[in-house]
Amino acid sequence: MPQLTEVRWHGRGGQGAKTAGYILAEAAAADGWQIQAFPEYGAERRGAPMRSFVRISDAPIRLRCPVRNPKIVIVLDDTLLGSEDVASGAADDAIVLVNTTMSPDEVRKQLSNPHLRVATVDATGIALDTIKRDIPNTPMLGALAKTTGVVTLEGAKRAVHEKLAGKLSEAVLQGNLAAIGRAYEEVREA
Numbered sequence: 001m002p003q004l005t006e007v008r009w010h011g012r013g014g015q016g017a018k019t020a021g022y023i024l025a026e027a028a029a030a031d032g033w034q035i036q037a038f039p040e041y042g043a044e045r046r047g048a049p050m051r052s053f054v055r056i057s058d059a060p061i062r063l064r065c066p067v068r069n070p071k072i073v074i075v076l077d078d079t080l081l082g083s084e085d086v087a088s089g090a091a092d093d094a095i096v097l098v099n100t101t102m103s104p105d106e107v108r109k110q111l112s113n114p115h116l117r118v119a120t121v122d123a124t125g126i127a128l129d130t131i132k133r134d135i136p137n138t139p140m141l142g143a144l145a146k147t148t149g150v151v152t153l154e155g156a157k158r159a160v161h162e163k164l165a166g167k168l169s170e171a172v173l174q175g176n177l178a179a180i181g182r183a184y185e186e187v188r189e190a
Helices: 017-030 078-082 104-108 123-130 137-148 153-164 170-186
Strands: 004-012 034-041 049-057 072-075 095-099 117-121
Touching: 004 017, 004 078, 017 034, 017 049, 017 137, 017 153, 072 078, 072 137, 078 095, 095 137, 104 117, 117 137, 123 137, 123 170, 137 153, 137 170, 153 170
Parallel strands: 004 072, 072 095, 095 117
Antiparallel strands: 004 049, 034 049
């Protein structure tokens, strides 16, 4: 039976969920996996809730629907915990990774399924320190690498470099790479 990992990103427009999903998919493709990545928007404006989906498999992916039963849920904005069921469809062995200053136990109390693995990291704080902007997507890739192993730390950094080099100044690119490393070290799981 093919191995399929489904990832669902929850964020707000402008936080980089779509870009992070594509970077994750490209990192997995570089490691030889079959991939699929696409966003889903509501009202298309900065700050509006949105989702991005990634599938990683060892076989061709024929699904063409949103991710309904994620193995990994990534939340870029913890205010979404109170406004939507980010854990919807996730099995007990799924992991929810949240950008927040809250502890994993505090986040778990806000989820519809208290049995999920929960990890937290202050990706916003890391982003503000390293890239001087409130865009938490690249730090979340570092936390994802540490908590799931779906991509390596080196693979995440390589994919960010390949995707963003030439689009960002060298200083901002290096800040993003530093953010990935810091989040890898600072993520907490319970």
